[in-house]
Amino acid sequence: HYSFFPGRPRWPSWKQNLTYAFDPRNQLSDDVKRVFANAFSRWSEWTPLTFNESSNYFTADLRIGFYAGDHGDGEEFDGVLGTLAHAFAPPRGLLHLDSDETWIINDALASGSATAMDLESVAVHEIGHLLGLGHSSVEDAIMFPTISSGLRKVELARDDVEGIQELY
Numbered sequence: 001h002y003s004f005f006p007g008r009p010r011w012p013s014w015k016q017n018l019t020y021a022f023d024p025r026n027q028l029s030d031d032v033k034r035v036f037a038n039a040f041s042r043w044s045e046w047t048p049l050t051f052n053e054s055s056n057y058f059t060a061d062l063r064i065g066f067y068a069g070d071h072g073d074g075e076e077f078d079g080v081l082g083t084l085a086h087a088f089a090p091p092r093g094l095l096h097l098d099s100d101e102t103w104i105i106n107d108a109l110a111s112g113s114a115t116a117m118d119l120e121s122v123a124v125h126e127i128g129h130l131l132g133l134g135h136s137s138v139e140d141a142i143m144f145p146t147i148s149s150g151l152r153k154v155e156l157a158r159d160d161v162e163g164i165q166e167l168y
């Protein structure tokens with residue numbers, strides 16, 4: 001079953017049109033940006049929320065970046081595997097990914113190295129946190145707190161949809 005963060009933080013109803021931006025220092029490819037656009041659309045499909053990319057990193061509601069090790073928010077990354085990414089609950093809107101991981105981008109089979117992680121799978125999960133979902137006890141839910149390397153899991157389960165629809 002789905003869960004929320006303590007105090008049930010969410011984006012307020014007057015802020016249903018959210019903007020997101022990528023840290024300009026990362027110089028991300030269009031392929032990576034497309035993965036995120038896709039991941040956001042999986043959540044907007046089931047909510048009144050919309051997500052649009054902004055070119056202004058500083059004014060965007062949601063900020064996405066890839067960093068290694070200590071990157072200044074008190075939650076440092078740990079090299080290959082371990083923590084892959086983290087996201088902060090509303091209204092902070094930060095989604096960080098560990099740049100020491102091998103990220104698989106847009107590979108239908110999500111295969112390859114034993115330690116490679118599917119970017120869209122992790123993005124869909126972290127966006128759930130950005131919107132206010134905690135972890136789920138339902139194994140096929142996107143918000144279930146385990147994923148195997150090389151596994152691609154990008155479709156919201158009924159449990160994820162029920163959780164996000166209770167919140168929005």
Ligand code: TQI
Pocket residue numbers: 082083084085086087121122125126129134135142143144145146147148
């Ligand atoms: N990062 C953890 C996560 O996003 C960070 C975390 C731990 C966390 N406890 C939390 C976030 C409680 C919010 C609330 O869950 S992770 C997965 C999954 C991670 C894990 O790098 O371990 C995914 C990132 F679910 F598969 F285990 C993405 Cl998909």
Ligand code: ZN
Pocket residue numbers: 071073075086096
């Ligand atoms: Zn961080």
Ligand code: ZN
Pocket residue numbers: 125129135145
């Ligand atoms: Zn999580």
